[in-house]
Amino acid sequence: MESEKYNADLSRFHGMIENLPCGFFIAQAQKPYRLLYANDEMLRLFDCRDLRDFCRYIEQDVRNIVAVNDRERVEREIGHDLQAKSDRFEHVRSHLFTRESRIRYADISGRLVGTEEFGPVFYCTLQEIDIPQPGQMVDRDIRDYVVGHLDEAIANQWIQVYYQPVIRTLTGELCGMEALARWVDPHVGFLSPAAFIPVLEQVRLIYRLDSFVLEEACRIMRQRMDEGLPITPVSVNLSRYDFDLMDVCQVLEQTRQKYSLPRDFLHVEITESALAQDSAVMHQTIDRLREEGYEVWLDDFGSGYSSLNILKDYNIDLIKLDMGFLRTFTDASRSIVTAVITMAKELGIKTLAEGVETKEHADFLASIGCGRQQGYFYGKPQPIGGTLAHIESEGRGIEPRKWCHYYDVASMFIRQTDRACALFDRYGDGHVHCLYANKTYGEQVHELGYQLQDIEEDLGRPETAEVVRTFWAYVDRSRKSGQMETYFYIDGGDYVNTALQVVCEMNQHLLIYVEIQNLSQSNAGRRQSKLDENLRYLYTMFEDVYLVHI
Structure with a gap:
């Protein structure tokens, strides 16, 4: 096989270091992202007998070393790092499925190098993290593991709440954060949200996770208020199953009262697919939430087929537009985003773009009057301390509560x-x-x-x-x-x-x-x-x- 020849002849690759204690591979940096070299540690990590076995397992496409449900996020993080750090990326975490269906967790770093023979290539290290004890097999069925260990994970704080910043476009200040669940397990390592959230929805246990995230977000806000530290509104995600499995209004209100928080410091995010169900319970709950003073945000707007019907049938305070629309950044994609932002303003609905990854994205959104922005360009999800430290390091302030409405009104008057x-x-x-x-x-x-x-x-x-x-x-x-x-x-x-x-x-x-x-x-x-x-x-x-x- 051609890649076996590359494995043997390392002189083709400038600056190659042999005998690394971690996984190391070289791959083309352009499609089809062909694997050019992999060391023995890579073969061990993936339970492969030799390079031929490894190449066959990943179908010669190096992107396939990352599990499917992690792939989009990993590519996004690598792309962001490459732009921000001059052709290198560091410490991107992912999970892998080996040839024997074992689950492994890894930290990937790399740099972009130009070669005469192969063009631009990636030199990458892959370090396994949270390695199981000798002889311990990670549960092959992640579904069973998640279901069986949810309560334990919550009790032992294996599930943590991370916060991703939301930035006010007009001022560049932090005007909010989104609370997100992250599961870092001592036995199986980092669990991607894509691995455990769908499972919890399928078995109708998602309400326990969402209730925990709500409680933890409120606790942190109360703690900061008691210490005289600045805080900012937090949005929490609710699954469509939460509305059937619990009294959403009652849980939200009881938790808020427990920590004596103002209602405008809690926003409720519901996905477009959830509202597409068009149930009477959903309608009544959303109307009741808004009557009690909570903002209801529509997440993933434009990802389904019922977006306009939802805006017609439900009273929504804000739509979150995924910047996947602008991944190609064509005239057509820009026109679509501009039209959506304009339409929302005509309906009196506030706007937030998520998935903002480049300055070009940020400047375009500012020019068309998108009120708020969120994405890796402004910061990754981190524990509260890391998120606020990142905001401070970038010289951004935290928007005082009294200015929220003022800047919301200002954003409404900015049009293309x-x-x-x-x-x-x-x-x-x-x-x-x-x-x-x-x-x-x-x-x-x-x-x-x-x-x-x-x-x-x-x-x-x-x-x-x-x-x-x-x-x-x-x-x-x-x-x-x-x-x-x-x-x-x-x-x-x-x-x-x-x-x-x-x-x-x-x-x-x-x-x-x-x-x-x-x-x-x-x-x-x-x-x-x-x-x-x-x-x-x-x-x-x-x-x-x-x-x-x-």
């Missing part, structure tokens, strides 16, 4: 549009900060001879110019009317139309939505050059000129 628009935040002391400005707004401001910083500074000094005083006069008018107000002014020979609306007022802050249009530079302005000339002439003769839109 060709109009020049911006959001300004006026502090109680008169200071003005531009929360958001689209590309068109920046271009129009630049054409008028300004930078965004100039606009912020000028608006913070209302006594400086007549045009600034006019702006604040129309802000006061909008505060009273609650409507969009429009006015025109001349700036350096340009005729500018400004529309503004005060969209939120709280905590001594004003949130002001602004649109501008330089009519002198627009097609419409050029077509109306005669009107422009007449207006300029009138402005030289009269102190006030009023434009009446019939």
Whole structure:
């Protein structure tokens, strides 16, 4: 076999270290990801007699060394690390099924290397973790092991709650976390959620796991509050079977009361597939949760066939859109995500994109006004201490509770549009900060001879110019009317139309939505050059000129 030849001739691979104490393999870094070399420890780990046996077992595709239910996550983690760490990845955990159906758990690290003969290849180490005692066989049927050890795993804290950060797009601050169950077993090692959650659903024990995660999340929040540490809302996942196996509202409320937490610090995530069942119990429970002050989030939006029916039939506070839509990042995929975000806002539903892995993803989501983001670009799920330490290391703050609604409203006003628009935040002391400005707004401001910083500074000094005083006069008018107000002014020979609306007022802050249009530079302005000339002439003769839109 061809790979046996590679196994014998290591001179083909630059910098190869022999006799490593752990598994080591070399594979092509491009499809079909062909195995080029594997050492004896790899053969031992997979219960294979020789390299021929190993190659046949993984079908010559190195991706098949990872168990199927772990593969997507492992590829995602490796891809994220390669981008963030300059062509290397470290400590990606996975579980393996050997040729004899044993379950093993491994830590995989590697680096990308260019070769003349094979092109880019991966040099990888695979270190077994949580190795069973000699003679101990890991249970071949993981289903039986999960069912038989659930209570023990909860009691002994083999099941832990990890937290993945949720970031506010407008500010870059931590505005929430998702609580996720992780099972690290002393006998069989790390159990993937894909290995134990479906099992618990099948045997109708999932409610015990979900109740434990809820309890643990509330306990941690209460502990941090008692210690005077900052906290942020946490979302917990509920299975569709939870609604049949327990009184969800009662369990949620009793647990919250036990730890004296505000209701807005707990959000309930339900998958789209769960709501597609369209049961009367589900409807009643969701309505009751929202009436009592809990937010209900729709997870995995767009993954099934009933997404639009769900939005029609259920009252939902937020949709979580999986960034799998943007894995190819084509014009079509971007258009789909933009349309979904716009539709949600038209329905008054908040938006969160999960699975954000690159800066390109993050910038695109910011440009279309997605309110919140979550994914490996911002941090992996970790125990609470690790998650908060990561947020601090990146220089991110934690959003105070009182600002949640303010920024939710702000996000609702950001749309994908060709109009020049911006959001300004006026502090109680008169200071003005531009929360958001689209590309068109920046271009129009630049054409008028300004930078965004100039606009912020000028608006913070209302006594400086007549045009600034006019702006604040129309802000006061909008505060009273609650409507969009429009006015025109001349700036350096340009005729500018400004529309503004005060969209939120709280905590001594004003949130002001602004649109501008330089009519002198627009097609419409050029077509109306005669009107422009007449207006300029009138402005030289009269102190006030009023434009009446019939």
